[in-house]
Amino acid sequence: AQKITQTQPGMFVQEKEAVTLDCTYDTSDPSYGLFWYKQPSSGEMIFLIYQGSYDQQNATEGRYSLNFQKARKSANLVISASQLGDSAMYFCAMRQFTGNQFYFGTGTSLTVIP
Amino acid sequence: DARVTQTPRDKVTEMGQEVTMRCQPILGHNTVFWYRQTMMQGLELLAYFRNRAPLDDSGMPKDRFSAEMPDATLATLKIQPSEPRDSAVYFCASGHGPEKDTGELFFGEGSRLTVL
Numbered sequence: 530a531q532k533i534t535q536t537q538p539g540m541f542v543q544e545k546e547a548v549t550l551d552c553t554y555d556t557s558d559p560s561y562g563l564f565w566y567k568q569p570s571s572g573e574m575i576f577l578i579y580q581g582s583y584d585q586q587n588a589t590e591g592r593y594s595l596n597f598q599k600a601r602k603s604a605n606l607v608i609s610a611s612q613l614g615d616s617a618m619y620f621c622a623m624r625q626f627t628g629n630q631f632y633f634g635t636g637t638s639l640t641v642i643p
Numbered sequence: 644d645a646r647v648t649q650t651p652r653d654k655v656t657e658m659g660q661e662v663t664m665r666c667q668p669i670l671g672h673n674t675v676f677w678y679r680q681t682m683m684q685g686l687e688l689l690a691y692f693r694n695r696a697p698l699d700d701s702g703m704p705k706d707r708f709s710a711e712m713p714d715a716t717l718a719t720l721k722i723q724p725s726e727p728r729d730s731a732v733y734f735c736a737s738g739h740g741p742e743k744d745t746g747e748l749f750f751g752e753g754s755r756l757t758v759l
Contacts, residue, residue: 562746572732574750620686624746629693631676631748633686 533634550606552621560626563604568618645669649751661723664754668737678734725758
């Protein structure tokens with residue numbers, strides 16, 4: 530069964546606008562972490578943001594915020610004030626603390642339009 | 644600036660040849676993951692280690708792939724014999740166990756393998 534689902538293969542956003550990338554997850558483990566990574570065309574995987582399953586507040590890192598809805602098992606990434614350099618693949622991931630397994634979604638390709 | 648180091652960055656080889664990819668995790672990290680990335684399959688987990696012990700290699704074709712950690716500073720992924728369908732980018736990633744910090748993985752730059 531898919532542990533991480535990203536339903537948007539590709540997204541477009543106008544420069545300076547905000548964009549939401551969707552991610553849902555599946556786990557019965559009470560302790561887990563949710564991550565977002567960015568992969569630009571150069572290929573490296575860049576860690577963006579983390580949300581722990583027990584965190585009460587939504588995580589924020591600069592222009593990135595994670596909209597965590599635990600009951601719905603969703604962990605959407607919000608990028609505010611998009612920049613051309615935000616064009617990349619974005620991967621949602623989950624780490625289950627039992628077993629230490631790390632699951633990645635299939636990714637969303639974001640294109641920022643000038 | 645600590646980073647995960649992978650070699651080779653690029654490898655072109657012929658079908659049937661042995662390929663060995665190496666990874667130096669960040670000093671102090673106790674978990675190491677190997678992933679394979681292709682356009683069709685995305686990021687696939689091949690193997691992961693904790694404190695050098697293999698915990699899961701169920702994603703790895705056992706007949707041709709093997710992964711080891713001979714010591715804490717080196718992880719290897721070997722393919723023998725290689726096949727064209729093995730062509731992909733292979734990523735190594737390291738991190739702490741989930742009990743420490745956020746537990747995010749730090750990725751190497753990847754090894755691009757082309758099997759002709």
